[in-house]
Amino acid sequence: MNSGPDKVIQTCKLKKEYTRYEKEEGFKGSVKSLFKREKIIKTAVMDFDLEIHAGEFVGLIGPNGAGKTTLMKMLAGIISPTGGTIDVLGYVPNELKNSYKKQFAIVMGQKSQLFQDISAADTFLLLREIYEIAESEYRSRLTYFTELFEVKDYLNVPVRTLSLGERMKMELIAALLHAPKILFLDEPTIGLDAVAQKQIRGFLREVNKDIGTTILLTSHYMDDIKSLCKRCIVINEGLKIYDGSLDHLFDRFQTHKAITVSFSDATDYRPPFDIKTTEENPFRLSFLAHRSDVRSILGDIMSKCDINDISIEAEDIGIVVERIYKSGNGTNGNGNGDTAGKEDKG
Amino acid sequence: MRKYIETVKILFKSQLAYRFDIIMNIVLTVSKMLLAYVLWSAVFETQDIVAGFTLNSMMSYYIISSFIAQLDQATGTGWRIAEDIRNGRFSKYIIKPMDIFGYFTAHTAGVSLFLLIFNLLAAILWVLIFGVELIMTNDVLMILQTVVLILLGLLFMVQLSYFIGILAFKVLDVTVFMLVKDNIAEFVKGSLIPLTLLSPAIIGVMKLFPFYYVTYLPTMLLLGRNGDEALQGIVILVLWIVLFRFINSFTFKRLRHRYDGVGI
C-alpha cells in the first residue's frame, strides 16, 4: 500500500452507509414515529479500492443511485466515510484541511457556486481571496481560460442572464482558477445541448492534457466518457464492478451485434443459433447475436434465404452498460476488472 | 356561495398538513401570554390597581384578546398572495371563475376555523394555568355586538393583507410592508397592552381608525366594559370596509396589467 510518488488518490475498503428512518404516512404515522422508528441502513459504497495516478482522466459510470456521487463526495471530503481509508494527495479528505482544499476543485452540474445577480468576474475576485491566488497568476490564468473557453464577452454580465452552457463554462473557470491538482466533475454536462456538451468536452480534454490536471468525471452521457476517458470505473449498488481501459470494457461487454435482415419473400426462417429476437414478421427479422456467431449466421442466411437488405450494427451502448451492471453481481466480478486496470496502466 | 364554502372546507382539511403553522401559533401564543404574565406580575407587585385593572382582570384581558387576535389569520394569506405573484403562480386564481378577494377571504376563514379549536383549548388552558377567574359579561346584546365586531374586524384585516399582498404586482418584495404592518397592528390592536393605558388624546385618534375595534374593543366588551362604544365601532368598521373595498378593486385593476405570469 505504499503510495507511489504519482499516486494522487488511494482508497482502501472504503465504505459509506446511510441510516434512514422510515415513518408511516399521515398524522398517525408521525405520532407513531415518535416512539418507534423503522431504521433502514443503506449501503451507498462498499469495500471500494481505488487508485488514481497523476494526470489520469477517469470516468465513473453507473446507474442512478449506484454510489458515484457519494464516492466523489467522500474523495472531496464533503462527507465522511463509514469505514475504510482514503488518501488524496497525502491528506485525509474529511479532515477538511485548508491546505487540502486548495489542491482540488469540485464542479457539480446541478449546483452553482456563482452568484446569480452579479457577474462571474465578481465571483472570481472573491475566489482569488479565498484561494489566496497571487495577482499575476490570477491574471494569467483568467486570460488563459477565458480565451480557451471563448467567454470573454460574458465575463461582466450578470450570471442570471447567461445560457446554461455559458454558465457551466464559468463554473469550470471558477473551479480551475486556483490550478487544482485534482478536478472532480459530477455531471458537468447535464442539461446542456449537444453543441455545448461538445465544447465542454474539448476544454476538459485540453485542461487534462495541457495542465496535467487529474480529472475524475461522472456523467450520464456515455459520449462524455467515451470521448474523454481512457480509463473507466463501473460502479453498481456501491460495488466496483469494473476498473480498466474503456476500450477493453467495450471489447469484453459489447459481446453482441445487432443484425437486421429484410427478406424478398415471406419466410419463417430462423437462424439455428443462440439469438435474441427483437423484431419479427414474415419479411423482416431483427436480432442480437453473439459476436463469435455472426460469421456463421450470415453464411447460413445467405445460403437459405433470398434477402433484400442486411445490416450489422454495434450494440447500443446503453445495453452494454446494463450488461456490465448485471454481470457485476455474477461471474465477471472485481478481480477481472482489476487485472484489466493494471494492464492499462502499464 | 357554494364554491367559497368548498374553499373553506379544503383549507380546513389541508391545515392538517400545516403542522408548522400550528406549532408557530402555539409558540407565539405561549410567548405572548408569558410576556403578559411576567410583566404584569412585576407591575402589580407595587400597586393593586393599574388603569382600572387588577392582576386578575388584566390576565383575563390577555387571555381573551389573545384568543380574538389568533382568529385573525390574514397575514398568512397576504404572504401567500405575494409569494404566488412573485413566483408567477397567481394566474391560477385569475383564471378561476370566482371573485379573487372572495376566494382569499374564504381561504383565511378556513385557516381561522381550523385554529379555532386549538385557540379555545389554549384559552381554557391559560385560565387553568394562571388560576384566573375569568370575568366575562353575560349581557346577550353585548356578546352579539362583540361577535359582529369581530367578524367585521376579521374582514377588514383580510382586506388589509390582501392589499399588501397584491402590492407585490408592483414591488415584488412586500416582506417589509408585511412586517411593519404586523408590528404596528400588534400595538394598535391592543395585543401588547390594553389601549386604555394610553392618553385620552391618543385613544381619541385611534377610535377613528379600524384597529381599535378589531381586538381591543371586543375584548373590553366581553369583559363588560366600554359598552357605549360598540355601535360606533360597527359603523366605523363598516365605513373602513367599504373604503377598502374600493381601494382594493382599484389597486387590483391598476396593477394586474403589470403581471406577466412568468413561469406559470
Next chain:
Amino acid sequence: MSIKRNLKIMYMLMKMKLQRNMAYRLSFFGVCFADGSLFLMQILMFSAIYSQVGSIGGWNKHQMLFFIGTFSLLNALNMALYFFGVISIPHKIKSGELDLYVTKPVNTLFHLSFENIDIGSVPLVFASIGIVIYAAAGMDTRVTVLTVIGYIFLILIMLVLYYDMEVILRTFPFFVIQSASIERFEEGLLSLCMRIPGILFKGAFKVLFYLVLPYGIMATIPTQFFSGILSPAGFIYSVAVVVVFTVFTIAFWKFGLKNYKSTGS
C-alpha cells in the same frame, strides 16, 4: 488563518452582497423599517405602562428605555453582520448547497455567516445608539470612561452569545430533517426576551433564560452594568456563559459537519 485574510474575505463578501442588493432597492433598508417599527412599538408600550406606574421590577423608565435601546442595538448589529448568513444555513444543509462551502479553503462557518452582511441595517444601529444615549442622559448614574468601555465589551460578548444561539439552533438540521419548528421556537423566545428584561424572570424561568437558553441576559446584563447595579459575580457569570456557549457552538458545529449527509442532489 490570519485575521487580516478573514477581514479581507469579509470585505469581499460585503462588497458582493452590496452589488447583489442593488437589484432590490426597496428591501435594502428593510430591516430598518421592520425592526425599527418593532422597537418603536415597544417603547410606546413601556411609556404607556410607565405613565401608570413608577417602576417595574425595580427599574425606572430610563433603565427600561436603556434596555430596549440595548436590545435594539444588539439586534441591529446581528442583522447587519451575520443574521442573514446564519439563517440560510438550514436551507444550504438540506439542499446540499453546503457542498460548495465545505470544499473551500476558508472556515466554512465563517464563510456562511458573513456572506450576507446587510449594510441596510446600519442606520438601525445608529438609531439604537441614539436611544441608548438618550436613555443614559435621563439616568442619574455617573458615566465614566470605564462604564462605557465595560458596556461596549459586554455588548461585544453578548453579540457573540447571540451568534452562538443562532448557530446552535441552525446546526440541528445536520441531524434532523424537519427543523422549521426549531426556528419558530427561537422566534417565540426572542420576542419574549427582547420585550422584557431578564430581571423580571423568577424561579424556573430564571434558570431557563439565564442558563439554558440565555436570551434573558443579552441586554439585561449590559443595562445593569451601565446603571451600576451589576454585581462583580454577575459580570463574571455572563462572561462564563459566553465562553461556555462559544466553546459548545464550535464543537457542535464541527460535530454537525462530520455528520453532513450532502443530500439533495
